[in-house]
Amino acid sequence: MEHTLLDFNLRVMAPELIIVSAAALLVILELLLKESTSRNWIGWLGLLAVIAAGVSVGMEFGHPPYQILNDSYRVDSFSLAFKALLLGGGGLTILFSLAGGKNEQPKPKGEYYILLLAALLGGMMMVSSADLLALYVGLELLSLSSYILVGINKRDRHSNEAAWKYVVLGGVSSAFLLYGMSFLYGLTGATNLFAIQGKMVEMVATQDQAYIYVSLFLMMVGFGFKIATAPFHTWTPDVYQGSPTPVTIFLAVVSKAAAFALVARVLLIAYLPLVSTGAWNEIVSWLLMILAACSMIIGNTAALRQTNAKRLLAYSSIAQAGYVLVPLSTLGFVGFDLFPSLFYYLCAYLFMTAGAFAVADCIAKSCKNDQISAFAGLSRRSPWLAGVMTIFLISLAGFPVTAGFFGKFYLLTSAVGSNQAWLAAAMILTTIVSYYYYFEFIRQMYFRAPDLAAPRVSVSWAAWAVLAIGVTGTLALGLFPDLLLHELGKIDWHSAFAQAQNAIRQ
């Protein structure tokens, strides 16, 4: 029985449809506008679309999972939760983009917001599909829009270099990912992840499993690049440093979260039969754990030597990616209950990373200096900004009363619970190393005399709005972690890895 798109209830696609129609509408409006008209309100419309999509995501919670056309689109609690996270990150990015003054913003402003919306749509497809083809198209939509966004400041040499590096290395990683997917397709003859799982059950019973591992390793290379884990991280510092800061926030938060959802979905559906043979714990888990440990160690030690604020934060985000990989890698030992801790950490990461990058951007713009030394004496020049930055930094470092502390705490318990003591030890040791460079910021801000020639730090109201959201989120998650964890515990994460009801009935 073949189905067409119109046989399904398309209302579940509302968030995507809102974003698509907003992007299409804005393309046309942008064309009709006069050259001299301000493009800021395109950003406002984009923000409105993101909020509307967020509301429709919120309204879909609680419904049973639903799939369209062989899971090429599926809506379940997992995808809804991630979609909410992505929309939050995208909204913050757009809000922060509105902050820049006349000269600081990326030049083609109308197109900038359209590309952001398109990238967001790609990310949303990545989290709400269980079909390799749809997942890959979503990933490419996100990547392609990001390449252009990174290089949108044509006059900026750093931006150009970053865009080149990103497009070349991103293309290579996509090729690896696609090659791995093609092996999986050749092995099973299906692009649907559940169909692949079904075939995989037969495959793991036979002797020849080398093919499965070839596809797995190739895909992990691509995944490792997309979530920026060591040893596939070399592009991250250059790209994060060179791109306009709103784009950096987008890459660090939205792109990474969407890639995590993709990795979780592909590994936990297609390769799940490996768990029953024990191969998961022997190979897949170790692969992920080595990636996680490498990212923590390389990210944190390389950050020690950085003097550029954005570059340092980029290395810190590599280390954070390593922490986030921990629950996924220990999953074979502990079970499915790790998603709340993973998701909690991603939420905390969203608030603190966006905030820290925003502060670094405000200071770099005002002082025309993007080194850490530009932070010198900030507590006297601009005490509020220094206070806000301190909150983000102690959260990134993982100190109590902030979101980062509980996030790391839950990740650590999952590492300990899996009896992988060395991984827990690596987490603790690298966290201690990270104190050094996070406190370098604080030392500069509080214990250094301000440069007398340094100009006043001007922070626009939109930047204040982003900082306020970041601080509120970081502190609220830190002071009342149960609020979110309780909700996350109620979410049925298993539904993401099981067939939807309407797929079984067919």
Next chain:
Amino acid sequence: MNLSGEFIAFFVLSVMAIGGAVFMINMQRVMHMALALAFTFFSIAGIYLLLNAPFLAVIQVLIYTGAISILMLFGIMLTKHRYEEKSAVARWQGVIGFIGVACFLGVLMWTIYRTPLLSGQGNPKDFGIHQLGAAVFKEYAIPFEVASILLLVALVGAVILAKREENECS
């Protein structure tokens, strides 16, 4: 080994494809590289024909041999470039790269030959253009639509990156 016409055609086409690829790497001038690459693409189209995939062969000629090669030639002609650029890669890097790729190829070949993937002969009639169209517009309608947005993004991106601004002072 029986020397059928199909085998001879496959042999000639694969030699052409591999030869084109080798020439593409070793040529000195960029223009020659692009032509060698087009040659490879064309030979691959022939191999598709041998495999009973005429639609794929036509698409290969249209997109790769036609569009992509022409795009490259235009790109080369419209931009300034120096012939005989010194390669920035050191000799030991090349050696290490070669060893790495050779190992990777070895592992792949070993895996492919070990795994029995024979699942009987398919009927070419079951995999015609009709079925392809039905699959793209029925089962894969959503990825297809997203791909159209992907193309829109590529178009917008190409325009904003290549457009010369009015008030540009260069």
